[in-house]
Amino acid sequence: MLPVVRYSYEQAVDTAVTVLKEDGMDAIKLEGGAPSRISTAKHIVEAGIAVMGRVGLTPQAISPLVFLVDLDLKRRIS
Numbered sequence: 645m646l647p648v649v650r651y652s653y654e655q656a657v658d659t660a661v662t663v664l665k666e667d668g669m670d671a672i673k674l675e676g677g678a679p680s681r682i683s684t685a686k687h688i689v690e691a692g693i694a695v696m697g698r699v700g701l702t703p704q705a706i707s708p709l710v711f712l713v714d715l716d717l718k719r720r721i722s
């Protein structure tokens with residue numbers, strides 16, 4: 645996974661190539677759905693590198709307490 649920092653498109657592609665070569669990866673994982681992330685993914689794919697993403701809950705983006713409260717509410721409803 646590429647570190648969560650701001651990259652120019654050229655830096656993102658260069659970093660993706662480096663990570664793939666050094667770590668023997670087959671694809672790069674990106675998180676976030678901001679328009680800049682989508683454009684970054686497009687540039688990486690156009691360079692011939694597979695990009696993976698994630699759909700759904702991103703635990704690092706919420707407080708653990710909120711997550712536990714949500715689970716408790718779901719248990720009460722079912």
